[in-house]
Amino acid sequence: MAxxxxxxGSGFSSLSSACYLAQAGYEVTMLEKNHQPGGRARQWRKQGFTFDIGPSWYWMPDIFENFFADFGHRVSDYYQLSRLDPSYxxxxxxxxxxxxxxxxxxxxxxxxxxQPGxxxxxxxxLKQAGMTYNLAVKEMAFKPGHSLFDFVTPHTMTNEHLFVQSLRHIVRSKFKHPYLISLLEFPVLFLGAKPDDTPAFYSFMNHADLEMGTWYPAGGMYSVVAGMLKLASELGVxxxxxxAVERLEVSESKIRTVISTSGDYKPEVIVSGADYQHTESLLPAEYRNYTEKYWTKKTFAPSALLFFIGLNKKLKSVLHHTLFFDSSFDTHAEAIYDHPEWPDQPLFYVNVPSITDPVVAPxxxxxxxxxxxxAPGIEDTEHIRNIYYDSTIRRFEELTGENIREHIVIRQSYCINDxxxxxxxxxGNAYGMANTLFQTGYFRPSIRNKKVKNLFYTGQLTVPGGGVPPAIMSGxxxxxxxIKKIKVDAYTA
Ligand SMILES: Cc1cc2nc3c(=O)[nH]c(=O)nc-3n(C[C@H](O)[C@H](O)[C@H](O)COP(=O)(O)OP(=O)(O)OC[C@H]3O[C@@H](n4cnc5c(N)ncnc54)[C@H](O)[C@@H]3O)c2cc1C
Incomplete structure (x- = not known):
């Protein structure tokens, strides 16, 4: 018997691990608390509009291609990709x-x-960023993070400055114009950390941005979830x-029973892609890897206030992806990391996929x-959301010169409480834990439970980190x- x-969970990390386990001969069951699978990448449909609730930037297409290749397929067997130009x-x-x-x-x-010259x-x-991308993806990202020495390779030894210097330092030593600095510093926001806390090693995000490009899966990011769900079901998952899983019952150092709202399960092995701290809360306290104190000391990546808006007009002033960097990056970052509070004049991002894809709007x-x-954990009320809704719509109109307020036909907010x-x-974090130097690799929460032999953790809180490609790698x-017998051939260029 298998x-x-x-x-x-059924986020990208859970889907990925389920596919690999099924391929290796496991009989895999996934339990998802929500009605729609996909985790933070779920989709919301209303009155002919289709919104991706979570991720919207498709970067690092090679990671997705390699994932499907591991199962003898190509991305194009599951969804169609196109490169955006301009990128944003x-x-x-x-x-x-x-x-x-x-x-x-x-x-x-x-x-x-x-900046002439x-x-x-x-x-x-970018040459260095390309080198760090190779280093990250080929040599480091697929390591389980059990040992500090995982990251000691001939390449890391000869490039130790990339771990000592910050990305901000490297960028600002060469680039002086504030617009160029913003352009080169913003991708690390995806890692959930400030550029001055992020090692220069993470310039591989600039390679992902400026060399590999921004892509779009037809139908939206949920097409990637749908593709992975299809593959999982083809593999028998x-x-x-x-x-919802409600409790993990342990005896003799193993989980013997998983108690869920649809009944009890007695699997040989359990992988949780649910948020790490929550998974631990399902265990008796003595079997947890980390205490509450551990979590309070960690730097979490930001949460987000989102507005999903349907407009009864076409927009001329924005692209598929538009960033609004008209205010201070540092002041906003302070309100996220240093003194968690609602920011005064936050930077914001607008995603309008219907500019590229007619199927997502009437x-x-x-x-x-x-x-x-x-900042994660700050007060979230309807009143606060409304204040930010008003001010952001007003700023959008002022900056772009385009009226939208009177054209809004549907509107929904989403924030910390959600x-x-x-x-x-x-x-209420959105992107997991920040990838600072001391929250990278070996320093991230372990993928194994150290006291319960058959419990493993995957997802954006473990290695390698937050974002869709890392979540897929994590699985x-x-x-x-x-399955020790699966060869970790990290990357097949
Ligand atoms: C607003 C937003 C924008 C983002 N933008 C981007 C982007 O543009 N590009 C990018 O690459 N990344 C982006 N990200 C990050 C990316 O979406 C995540 O890193 C990734 O989807 C996380 O996947 P995961 O599998 O780790 O976790 P999740 O997707 O959170 O999956 C965890 C799952 O576990 C389930 N679960 C929790 N508790 C239980 C329980 N007790 N029982 C059963 N199930 C349970 C949850 O319902 C959920 O489905 C964004 C995230 C957000 C929120």
Whole structure:
């Protein structure tokens, strides 16, 4: 009889680990508390509008391609991708924006326009960023993080400055124009940390951004979830939705029974892709890897205030992805990391996939999401959401010169309380834990429970970190840990 594996959650990490375990001969059941699978990447549909609730940037297409290749498939067997060009737009002030081109030549021209001669620096910066990408993805990201020595390789030994210096230091030593600095510092926001707390090693995010490009899966990011769900079901994985795991019962150092709202399970092995701290809360206290004190000391990545908006007009002033960097990056970061509070004049991001994809909104309409990064754990009330809704719509109109308020036909907000309720997210975090130096690799929460032999953790709180590609990698890492016989051939270029 095949060994039985139970996977908690149905986010990218859970889906990934379920597929690898099923491929290795496990009989896999996934239990998801929500009605719709996909975790933070669920989808919301209303009146002909289709919103991705979570991720919207598709970066690092090689990671997705490698995932499907591990099962003898290609991405195109499951969904269709196209590269966006321009990749995105950044507003720096009123009617003042720059489009970031997909073409490198045009990008060099853009840099030289703002800071003559800076394209030379950009070339060498991107060369180094490409090197760190290879280092990260080929040598480090697939390591389980059991030992500090996981990260001691000939390449890391000869490039130790990348771990000592911050990304901010490297960027600002070469680039002086504030717009260029914003462009090069913003990708680390995806890692949930400030550029001055992020090792220069993470410049691989700039490689992902400016070299590999921004892609779009037709139908939206949920098409990736749908593709992985299809693959999982082809591999025989059973998915039970509307099923919350309530308790993990331990005896003799093993989980013997998983108590869920749809009944009890007695699997050989358990992988949890639910938020780490929540998974631990399902165990008796003496079997947890970490105490509450541990979690309070960690730097969590931001949460987010989101507005899903349907417009009865087409927009001219924005692209599929538009960033609004008209206010101070540092002041906003302070309100997230240093003194958690609602920011005064936050940076925000607008996603309008209907500019690229007609299926996500009715004809002549636009499907728009506004995202404001905020500190996890701060007070979240309807009143506060409304204040930010009003001020952000007003700023959008002032900066772009385009009226939207009178064209809003549907509107829904999503914030800390929803992350907590929907995903059992610690402090309502959106992106997990920040990837600072001391929250990287070996320093992240362990993928193994040290006291319970058959419990493993996957997802954005473990290795390698937050974001869709790392979550997919995390599922593979934990599956490899369970099935030692699967070769961790990290990357097949
Ligand atoms: C607003 C937002 C925007 C983002 N933007 C991007 C982006 O543009 N690009 C990018 O790459 N990444 C982005 N991310 C990050 C990315 O979405 C996440 O890192 C990734 O989806 C996390 O996957 P996961 O499997 O670790 O966890 P999750 O997706 O959170 O999955 C965990 C699952 O466990 C379930 N669960 C919890 N408790 C239980 C229980 N007791 N029983 C059963 N099930 C349970 C939850 O319901 C959930 O489905 C974004 C995230 C958010 C929230």
């Amino acid at each position: 060994p039985q594996a139970l996977v908690i 737009r950044i507003y720096f002030g009123q009617h003042n924006y720059e489009d970031i081109p997909a073409s490198k030549e045009e990008l060099y021209q853009l840099f030289d326009r703002y 800076s394209s030379i620096h950009l070339k060498s910066f 059973i998915i039970k939705v509307d099923t 004809i002549g309409h636009e499907c728009m999401t506004i995202l404001i990064p905020i 992350f907590t309720k929907d995903y059992n997210a610690y402090k 593979k890492i934990v599956a490899c840990e369970i």
